Amino acid sequence: MKNLISERVADFIKNYPPFNVLDSNSLFELAEQVLIVYKEKNSIIFTVDEPQHAYFYLVHKGAVTLNNLASSNILDYCDEGDIFGLRPLFANENYKLEARAHEECILYGIPINIFKPIAKQNDQVTIFLMESFASNSRNPYAKNQKGKLYDNEEEENSNKEKVLPDLQLASYSKKLVTCSTRTSIKKAADIMSKKKIGSILVTSKDLPVGVITDKDFRNKVISGEQPITASVKSIMTTPVITYPKNLTITQAQMAMMKSNISHLVITEDGTSNSTALGILSKHDVMVSLGDNPAVLVKAIKRTSRIKKIKQIRKSVMVLLSGYLEQNIPLGLIAKIISELNDTCIKQVVEISIAKMDSAPPVKFAWLALGSQGRSEQLLHTDQDNALVFEDVPEEDLPKTTTYFLELSKHITKGLNTIGYEYCPADMMASNPKWCLSLQEWKSKLSYWIGNPGPNEVLMSSIFFDFSLAFGDRSLLDNMSDHIFRTVEKHPIFLVHLANGALQSPSPTGFFRQFVVEQDGQHKDSFDLKSRALRPLIDAARVLILSHAVKAISNTWERYEKLAELEPNNQELYLACSYATKALLKFRTRQGLANHDSGRFIQLDQLSKQEKMKLKRTFKAIKEIQELITLRFKVTNILG
C-alpha cells in the first residue's frame, strides 16, 4: 500500500546509491516495505555473530559506527544516506562486525528479500554493490567489507584490520574554481579572496593547464616581476601534476614532495588531457590526517556549511583522544580544544548571520555559559548560551529583540547540528529570557544578586562563568563591572553563593568509601560531576567573585590566581587547581571511552591506583569547603 510515509521514505532513499538508479516503481515497492527504526545513542543494532536480520540498514538521521570488537577499532562510520549491514546478507553469513548507534539514530530497514531481486535485475545496482564490497570505495577503513557479491567466499583473517591512515583516500575539494589563461592577475586574485581559497586552477578549453597559488603572487607579482594587469599565464605553475581520483593520502604526500608542489589536480582519467574533477592541496592532506589543530582551525574558518563543521569536529575528537593518550598536560589540551570549539561556534554564528536578511542592527555579544564559558568543555555537552545586545531607544527595542531572537534560533539550531544538544532547561539565547539588551541584563543581574533565593543563586552560578564566544567584548566587560558593583552593595549574596557551593553531595561516606548513586539509570556508579567537580568549580567562583577578579572564568586558572592573591593559602589553592585538572582529565577519558559525557563512573572498572588518585582529590575538596564555611560564615545564616 502506497502511503504518505512510504513516499517520505522513497523521497529520502532515492538520493543515495544504490537506490538513486532505481526506477520509481521499484523504489516504491521497496519503500512500502521499509522499517523505520529508532535507536538510542550507544545502543546496538547488531553484534558480532548475530544471525542475519531480514533487513539491511540505511542511516536516515544520526550516525552509526561499525566496530571490530576483537581489536576494538572503529572500522567504518556511517552518516546520513550510508548503508550498512548488507554484505553479510549477500554473503549469507552472520554479522562480522558490531553496529552501534554513535548518535541518536533513525534507520530505514530495507527488506533484503525485496531488494535482492531488484538488485539482480538492475546492472547498475549490481555494479555499485560489487564496487563497494570489493574496492572499499566509500571508506577505506571498511576493509572487512571485501568479498564477492553472490558468493559464500571465505573471509580474510582478522589481523589485517589495523587501521592504516596511509591507505586512507585523500578527499579533495570538488568545488573547482577556475579561470582562463587570459584572465588578468588582479581578476584572479579578486576571485580567490572572494572565495577564500589559496589556489585557482587555470584552464584552457576545459583542460587544466596550470595552477596559481598565494605563493605565486608573492614570488612573481609583489616582487615586481609581473604587473597585476598581466595575464595569469605569466605566473601560473605549469604543467599541472594530475592524478586520477582514489589516490591515497600517502600517495598524494609523496607526489607533492617529489615535484615540490603544493597542489595536485584530479582529473577524470588521471592525465592532463581530460577534464579536471577537483584539486587536492597540501592543506587537504593535512586536514585528512587531522593531527594538526592549526589546520583544523583553518578548515573550520573556510567552511560555509554547518554540516561540514560537524565533520571537522570528528577530527577534533580524534585529536583529543590522541592528546590524552600522549599524556599532554590537561591545561594545554583544554586550551587547544576550547580554541577549536570556539572557532566552531564563531563560524556557526557567522554562517547564521549570513542567513539573516540584514546585518545585525547594533553590536552584540554571544556568551558561552557554564562549562563552555569556563573553557572546560572537552566533550560534546549541552549548549548553554546567552545573547546581549547594545541598548537601543525604547521604540526600537521590540524590533531589535525580534531580530536577535531569530538570529539566536539559527545559531542554536546550527550548534545542535554540529553536536551540541539543546539545553533541557532552555538556557539558550533562543529563549526570550536569555536574549536581552545590556540594560535588561543589568536589571536581571541586579535582581538575582539582590534577591538571592536558591534559584537565583543557581542561575547566577551558571551565568557568572560566562565568556565571550563572539562579538563585542565591551558589552561583556560592562556586565562584569555591573556584577562587581552590585555584589559590593549586597555582600549577603556572597554568603548565599558560598552556601550554594557547599550543597553538593559529599563524594565519600563515613568510612571513606565512595558514595554511589542509589537508583535510576546510573545506579551504583559514581557521579563525578556533582560529587567532585562541581564543589571545586562552585568554590572557585565565589572566591574569585569576592576578590572582584574579572575575565578569568576557567576554574584552575581561578585557583592559580587565588594562590597569587592569598599567599597564605597558596598550597590549598594549588592543590585545588591540580585536583580540578585531574578530575576533568578523568572525566574526559571516561567520556571518550564510553562515548558519553563521562559524568558517571563505574567504580569496578577503575584500577586501585585510579581510585587512590580520585580519593586524593577529595581531600582538596573537603579543605576548600571548610575554608569557605569559615570565611563566609555560612553557618550563621543557616542557624
Add this chain to the structure above:
Amino acid sequence: MGLFKKTPKNLPEFWKTYESLFKDTQNKKIDELTFVVLDTETTGFSFKEDRILSIGAVKIKKETIFVQDVFDIYLKQEKFNKETVHVHGLLKNGRRNCVSELLAMQKFLEYIGNAVIVAHHAGFDLGMLNTALERHHLPKLKNKVLDTGVIYKKTLIKSYLVQPKLNYSLDELAEKFSISKKDRHTALGDAYITAVAFLKIISRLKEKKNFSLKSLLR
C-alpha cells in the same frame, strides 16, 4: 450521564472483538508494548458540531515503525466547514476513497486493538473519536493514552526562572527534535512526526531517575 445510561446490548461484533482484547490486564515492559500514534484532521474544534475528516496512525513496536502497517483513512462528509479546509487541504470528499464514519471506526478499532494510544494534545483527538463512536451508539475507547504534549514537558528541567511553556505545539516539537515537517497537516504526516517525537521523548525520559511507563500512563 453515563451512570444512568444502560450499556447498549446490541453491540456489533467488531466491538466485542475489540473489547475482548482488554480482558488480560496489561503489565508489560515498554519494549513489549505496542503503541499506536495517531492524529485526526477535523472540520473544526467542536466535538459536537465538527466531524473527523481523516485518521492517520502508525504502529510502534520495539522502537520500530512498519511502513506497510500504517493506518490512513478518509471519511465521507455530511457536514462541511469551509474555514478549516485551507489548513488541511482536504476538500469535501476530495479525490480520495472515502468511507462511512461507522466503517472508519470499525477499521480503526481493528487497527489499534489494545495498543497504547499516543497523540499530541491527545484530549482533542480522543474527544473527536469518542464522539464519533457515540454517534453510532458505541462506548468510548478503552485504550490507555499518552499525550506527547504532556510527556515532553517531563523531559525539561523545572526551575521557576525558566518555566516551561504551558503548551508545546507539534511544530515546536518537530523543531526541537529536528524532524522534517514534510506532510504536516495531513493526519498520517502528523502521526509520523508525533511518533518520532514520542520515541525521542521516551529515550530522554529513560535517562531520568525513577522512570517507569506506569508513571506516564494515567
